[in-house]
Amino acid sequence: xxxxxxxxxxxxxxxxxxxxxxxxxxxxxxxxxxxxxxxxxxxxxxxxxxxxxxxxxxxxxxxxxxxxxxxxxxxxxxxxxxxxxxxxxxxxxxxxxxxxxxxxxxxxxxxxxxxxxxxxxxxxxxxxxxxxxxxxxxxxxxxxxxxxxxxxxxxxxxxxxxxxxxxxxxxxxxxxxxxxxxxxxxxxxxxxxxxxxxxxxxxxxxxxxxxxxxxxxxxxxxxxxxxxxxxxxxxxxxxxxxxxxxxxxxxxxxxxxxxxxx
Amino acid sequence: xxxxxxxxxxxxxxxxxxxxxxxxxxxxxxxxxxxxxxxxxxxxxxxxxxxxxxxxxxxxxxxxxxxxxxxxxxxxxxxxxxxxxxxxxxxxxxxxxxxxxxxxxxxxxxxxxxxxxxxxxxxxxxxxxxxxxxxxxxxxxxxxxxxxxxxxxxxxxxxxxxxxxxxxxxxxxxxxxxxxxxxxxxxxxxxxxxxxxxxxxxxxxxxxxxxxxxxxxxxxxxxxxxxxxxxxxxxxxxxxxxxxxxxxxxxxxxxxxxxxxxxxxxxxx
Numbered sequence: 001x002x003x004x005x006x007x008x009x010x011x012x013x014x015x016x017x018x019x020x021x022x023x024x025x026x027x028x029x030x031x032x033x034x035x036x037x038x039x040x041x042x043x044x045x046x047x048x049x050x051x052x053x054x055x056x057x058x059x060x061x062x063x064x065x066x067x068x069x070x071x072x073x074x075x076x077x078x079x080x081x082x083x084x085x086x087x088x089x090x091x092x093x094x095x096x097x098x099x100x101x102x103x104x105x106x107x108x109x110x111x112x113x114x115x116x117x118x119x120x121x122x123x124x125x126x127x128x129x130x131x132x133x134x135x136x137x138x139x140x141x142x143x144x145x146x147x148x149x150x151x152x153x154x155x156x157x158x159x160x161x162x163x164x165x166x167x168x169x170x171x172x173x174x175x176x177x178x179x180x181x182x183x184x185x186x187x188x189x190x191x192x193x194x195x196x197x198x199x200x201x202x203x204x205x206x207x208x209x210x211x212x213x214x215x216x217x218x219x220x221x222x223x224x225x226x227x228x229x230x231x232x233x234x235x236x237x238x239x240x241x242x243x244x245x246x247x248x249x250x251x252x253x254x255x256x257x258x259x260x261x262x
Numbered sequence: 263x264x265x266x267x268x269x270x271x272x273x274x275x276x277x278x279x280x281x282x283x284x285x286x287x288x289x290x291x292x293x294x295x296x297x298x299x300x301x302x303x304x305x306x307x308x309x310x311x312x313x314x315x316x317x318x319x320x321x322x323x324x325x326x327x328x329x330x331x332x333x334x335x336x337x338x339x340x341x342x343x344x345x346x347x348x349x350x351x352x353x354x355x356x357x358x359x360x361x362x363x364x365x366x367x368x369x370x371x372x373x374x375x376x377x378x379x380x381x382x383x384x385x386x387x388x389x390x391x392x393x394x395x396x397x398x399x400x401x402x403x404x405x406x407x408x409x410x411x412x413x414x415x416x417x418x419x420x421x422x423x424x425x426x427x428x429x430x431x432x433x434x435x436x437x438x439x440x441x442x443x444x445x446x447x448x449x450x451x452x453x454x455x456x457x458x459x460x461x462x463x464x465x466x467x468x469x470x471x472x473x474x475x476x477x478x479x480x481x482x483x484x485x486x487x488x489x490x491x492x493x494x495x496x497x498x499x500x501x502x503x504x505x506x507x508x509x510x511x512x513x514x515x516x517x518x519x520x521x522x523x524x525x526x527x528x529x530x531x
Contacts, residue, residue, distance in 0.1 A: 078499035086502075146399070151482065153499040174399040175481025178496060186481070190382040191398050 039067035042237035043089060045080040046072060047096035047224070048179040049120060049156065052204045053257040054094065057250045061241060068237060076154040076179035077101075084109055084229060091238035094226040094245070096120070096180075096198075097155030101225045111232065114225035116262035117245050118254045120198045121221045122159055123211035125187045132193050136214045137167045140194055148186040148195040151176040155222055156183070160196040162220035184209065198222075200258040223262065295513065302510055303503040310507045318485050319493040320511060324519075326401065326489060327469035330408035331416075334465045337409075338416040339458065343446065345417070346424035357421075364414045371410055372478025379406065379479075403480035404487050408469035416465040423457020424450070463523055470516050 042061070046054045051074045058070035073080070073090070081100035084090055085107045093110075094117070095101040101114050126134050132145055140147045149171075150157030157176065164171055174192060177183040183195040188208045202211030226245055228238035244250055251261065303310070310316070344350075345357055363371055379386045379397045389395045397403040431453060435445045451458070473491040480487040482496065490512040497505035 076499055082498060082500075082502060148481070151496055151499070153496055173483070175483050175487070176496075177482065178477065178499070182477075189376055189380060191376060191380050 037067070038065040038234075038237045038240040040234050040237055041069045041071055042091050042234055042241050043071045043073065044092040044094065044241060045084060045088070045090045046074055046092075046094040047077040047080070047155070048074050048181045049096050049198045049201055050074065050094055050224070051181065053200070053254050053259065056253050057245060060249060060253070061244050064244070065240065070241070074181075076150075078103075078154050079178075087231070089231070089233050090229055091232040091234050092226065092228055092241050094224060095155070096224055097158065097222050098225055099158070100155065101227065104227070104229075109230050111228040111230045111235070111238065114227035115242075115246065116223045117226050117251075118224040118259040119221050119262055120200055120224065120259055122156070122163055122196050122217040123199045123202045123213050125184055125195045125197045125202045125205075125209045125211055126193060127187060127190060128206075128208055128210050130210050130212065134194055134212055136212075137164060137169045137171070137216060140171055141169060145194060146192040147171060147173045148175050148177055148183040148192040149173040150180055150183050150196070151178060154179055156180040156196070156198060159220040159222050163196070163214075163216045166219040167214075167216040198258075203258040221260075224259075298506055298509055298513065301503075302506050306503070307507060310504060311511065315484060315493065316508055316511065319488050319490045319508070320515065322401070322404070322485065322488065323470055323490040323512070324515070326404045326408055327466050327472075329405045330412055330469040331462055331466040333405065333409045334413040334416045334469075335462060338413045338461075338465075339420055339451075342417045342420035342424060343450070346421045347450075360417050361414050363411050368411055368472065368474030368476075369478050372407060372475035375407060375410060375475065375479040379403075398479060399481045399483065399487060401480075401486055404476055404489060407475040407479040408472045411472050411475050412465045412468040415468050416461040419461025419464055420454060420458055423454040423461070426457075427453045459523070463520060467516060467520060470512070 044054065044058065054072055054074075058072055061070050062068055075083075077095040077097060077100035080090075080093060081095065081103045084093055084104050093101070093104055095104075095114075098114075101110075104110055105114065124134055124137070124140070126132065132139070132142075134140065134145070139145065149160045152158060152161055156179070175186065177186065177195075180197050180201050184197050184201050184205060186192045187195045187197075188205060197211075199211060199213075199217075202209055226242055228235065228242050232238040255261065341360065345353065345360070366374075376383060376398060378384045379389070381387060381390060381396065381398070386397065389397070397406055427450070431449050432445050435449045436442075440448065471491055472489070473495065476487070476489060477492055477495070482488050482492050484493075488496075490508060494505050494508045494512070497508055
């Protein structure tokens with residue numbers, strides 16, 4: 001009796017584990033349909049700064065490829081690169097800088113050579129209306145001005161470091177955020193007076209923040225590379241998505257968000 | 263004689279229906295730790311351990327977790343006593359509210375703390391204007407975030423101990439003329455000391471591992487608010503091996519301290 005009950009319980013556990021495992025890979029066989037259109041799920045790992053534009057591009061891609069679903073995973077580029085190198089089942093990787101992409105290509109996880117699809121540069125995000133009157137990087141060192149930067153390990157932090165060095169400004173931030181959205185959130189919440197974020201992030205949040213342009217940002221322009229991944233569960237979908245991001249409609253979305261052409 | 267032997271054998275036999283899931287449970291808990299140990303870069307371990315960043319984060323973690331535990335003891339033990347010993351309307355609701363941080367994702371807890379103690383928060387603006395105290399991005403903010411997340415563990419453990427304790431000792435103290443405060447300090451607290459210690463240890467361990475509320479409320483700055491879990495998370499961005507080493511250090515220190523405390527204060531059967 002107890003043995004049978006145990007076996008039943010074990011079977012349930014094994015079945016649940018099986019479900020969990022199969023859940024990682026889309027069970028509808030993902031591949032290009034006969035007419036060349038893409039079906040199935042395309043899993044895209046994209047930099048946090050691409051949140052708004054890739055959400056839009058993903059929807060456009062689905063509309064252009066009926067039967068396809070784009071699943072987006074946004075985070076700091078380096079964290080995404082690590083997840084991919086640890087075997088996360090992604091089809092496409094879009095990074096906010098070449099460095100995280102390099103770790104993926106060096107690990108042999110890229111299918112082909114990454115191509116640049118956009119460029120972005122930093123602005124100073126301040127509370128809407130700029131109550132502290134920030135006009136440039138030098139203002140961020142004034143006493144009473146709290147600043148959030150991205151941590152050096154992620155592209156927006158590396159770019160901020162380059163820009164600050166170019167300006168010769170020694171700045172002590174109150175926090176080093178794990179990605180650009182974290183830095184922006186601290187401005188939105190009013191916990192800091194300013195943060196160095198991408199122009200596109202400031203533009204996506206105009207209801208709450210104002211972006212102040214500064215000349216040194218031209219010294220720290222980030223190239224955004226994209227690549228299909230070697231272990232992609234949906235290789236046809238991966239290649240189609242990469243091609244779509246480089247197409248005119250997607251480039252228009254990116255330009256509208258404030259990205260520069262590659 | 264044979265009856266006694268039978269009884270002993272019956273007591274000794276472990277049913278497979280319990281043994282197998284127990285074994286699976288143990289494997290499930292231990293396997294990820296084994297993964298850390300196996301993947302650790304043992305050859306470069308000494309030099310990685312002596313990197314100043316790692317030690318700074320470790321020191322900050324131990325300090326803040328200890329301070330958070332003290333704060334939780336000061337506020338949480340009276341709260342547990344109130345819940346266990348005093349009848350008042352809405353007690354069930356209060357008990358449910360106390361456990362909210364347990365079910366709340368810690369990041370949400372961090373946002374909630376910002377909305378109260380932040381510069382534009384309900385209390386934060388007043389604290390800043392009146393006392394010049396700002397909590398976000400400070401070590402005190404780390405302690406606050408950790409306390410918020412860890413206090414329910416202490417309250418639940420102590421309340422459970424209080425409910426299980428024999429009321430008659432307290433009643434005897436009362437009939438002998440002791441007031442409620444004297445009874446609390448001289449009878450109740452010694453009575454629930456093991457439960458109190460277990461709750462404090464649980465609280466400390468939870469505070470030590472706290473991540474979400476801390477990074478949201480206190481931010482991340484080395485030496486000030488970057489605790490070990492934050493250092494591990496950020497190391498993970500670029501350097502998996504360094505993240506593994508930091509995780510191992512946190513694991514060894516916490517297990518070591520817990521084991522030492524357990525031997526000293528929590529004597530099991």
